[in-house]
Amino acid sequence: MxxxxxxxxxxxxxxxxxxxxxxxxxxxxxxxxxxxxxxxxxxxTPENVKLAAINAIQNDFTKYTQNEGTPELREAVAEKFRNDNHLNVKAANILISSGGKHSIFNALQTICNPDDEVIIPAPYWVSFPEMVKLVDAVPVILPTKEERGFTFTAEDMKPLLSRKTKAIIVNSPSNPTGSVLDEETLRGIAQLANDNDFFIISDEIYEKIIYDGHKHFSVGSIPEAQDKVITTGGVSKAYSMTGWRIGFMAANEEIINRAAKIQSQVTSNPSSISQAAALEAVRGTQSxxxxxxxxxxxxxxxxxxxxxxxxxxxxxxxxxxxxxxxxxxxxxxxxxxxxxxxxxxxxxxxxxxxxxxxxxxxxxxxxxxxxxxxxxxxxxxxxxxxxxxxxxxxxxx
Ligand SMILES: Cc1ncc(COP(=O)(O)O)c(C=O)c1O
Structure with missing residues (x-):
């Protein structure tokens, strides 16, 4: 062979x-x-969502859609990001992909050059370092401590910064620790990203699964950091839709256009039927x-x-x-x-x-x-x- x-x-x-x-x-x-x-x-998966998919099939919504996702779903996701996360986005800032995993990989492909460094707080989700390696960049691990609830601050990141730092991946609430980064911490990280010119990939796939007094805060809502943040999420966890494979990314238009270019050559649009289901998930009842x-x-x-x-x-x-x-x-x-x-x-x-x-x-x-x-x-x-x-x-x- x-x-x-x-x-x-x-x-x-x-x-x-x-x-x-x-x-x-x-x-x-x-x-x-x-x-x-x-x-x-x-x-x-909630009944209203399943029904939307059945209707999509019966109405022959079974062909290629726009590569970036349907205009309705992009608008619905933009609206969700505006209302729930306070991001200043419109449909052109949204790319629909085949799962949250795909969205993160598209983000890394879009911003990384060989040997760029991407900071990953540990414990991390298993795929972060491997995806970074797949785009020929280098994972730089930032260990966090159980005594501090597995959280970290901008101060902890400083020793890891170099001229090659391209991004940090933050994941709050976190898989595997369940830790939540508060607004003050995320503001500190955003300030550091602005001062040192690196991106923040904010994986917010667990945003809806949060307890006690914790409040989800989206770092992309900070106006001064808006162009530095790529927010990713999806319907898998919040709507129990892991098999439908719909994820999304919110970012500035240049990043979205470049990520869409990659997607157009590799996967094209995510499943049309799943997009119809995701539209109902995001727009329909949230009960x-x-x-x-x-x-x-x-x-x-x-x-x-x-x-x-x-x-x-x-x-x-x-x-x-x-x-x-x-x-x-x-x-x-x-x-x-x-x-x-x-x-x-x-x-x-x-x-x-x-x-x-x-x-x-x-x-x-x-x-x-x-x-x-x-x-x-x-x-x-x-x-x-x-x-x-x-x-x-x-x-x-
Ligand atoms: C932290 C984190 N990000 C992203 C994903 C990807 O989710 P999806 O199934 O939408 O690709 C997962 C799934 O396990 C996850 O735990």
Whole structure:
């Protein structure tokens, strides 16, 4: 076989997808596995949204649309960004793509040159560093601490800045930690971006899943930073539409036009049917969002009570998204069957084998002392899974 691209050798496979597939395979073999590994709401897509897609098919809305997305959806997303996020945007500032992931990749492709540096706070979503490498740029990791709720400030970023700094990726609420960056912090980062001329890619896909007193703030709403910020989001998490693959980007028109140029050569428009569904999601009743948010909050409150009682786990209460990211450092050194737990991968393998619960090791997110527990599952599954985890951990020596 002729040689293959060397770039791909440097890219990690998505650990979340890998673990979810392994759990699925074990289940197909008849094993009683509970998987808390996926980042996917368990609710069905709302009825009004499904109906919009059915209507689209019946009305033969099944052909190519405008490459950038339909004018109606671009306008609806612009309106959403104006109303919910206070961005100063119109339809021309919006690009509709095939999932939030695609929007982030389009953003990176549009702004990065080889060897540019992109700052990524850790723990990070698994795809950020790999996407940066795919565009021949260099991920520069900014570690954050559990004691500070996995947040950071502009001050923490300063030592990492160089002439090659092209952007920072912020993700609030965060996958995997659930941390939320407040307005003051984001204003500080925006000021730093202006002073040092770099972009902020703000991944706000979890903006609607936020709890307690936390308030989502969009850094793109700061007028002085407007041209420095590329805001990305989508319908996957808020509307339980992961399979429909609709994401969006808001940015200045030059960035949108260039990103659209890439999209026109690689994927063209996202699915016409999914765009019709997303239009209903964004424009139609928003009542399902609140129901889902409240259900996530109930689950979070229920689980934290159980998690804090497990000897060996330290857990912070997430302000948003639907993940816990407990520290498992205290388990390192504990033994089972003559083996010793040494890192987050050992812990997740142990829990898969002994508790029959699939979780993602923190190593995948840039922190080998943690594991990620998704609570986008039913209360019954969650209760059973956490009880099994507690029991398996108590059997360690
Ligand atoms: C932080 C973050 N950004 C973006 C995405 C991408 O979402 P989508 O399914 O719309 O591509 C995800 C999905 O897991 C995510 O967790």
């Amino acid at each position: 002729p040689s293959l691209s060397k770039k791909i050798d440097r890219i990690e496979e998505s650990q979340t997808i890998a673990i979810t597939s392994l759990a699925r395979k074990l289940r197909a073999e008849g094993k009683d596995i509970i998987s808390l590994s996926a980042g996917e709401p368990d609710f069905p 399902e969002i609140e129901k889902m948010r409240l259900a996530f909050q109930r689950r979070r409150d229920m689980i934290i009570e159980k998690l804090v009682k497990i000897d060996g786990l330290t857990v912070t209460n997430p302000g948003g998204a639907f993940y816990f990211f407990p520290s498992v450092k205290s388990l390192f050194g504990r033994k089972y069957d003559g083996q010793t737990l040494k890192n987050s991968i050992d812990v997740t393998h142990y829990l898969l084998a002994e508790a029959r619960v699939a979780l993602v090791p923190g190593a995948a997110f840039g922190s080998d002392e943690h594991i990620r527990i998704s609570y986008a599952y039913s209360e019954k599954e969650l209760t059973e899974a956490i009880d099994r985890i507690a029991s398996a951990i108590s059997r360690l020596r």
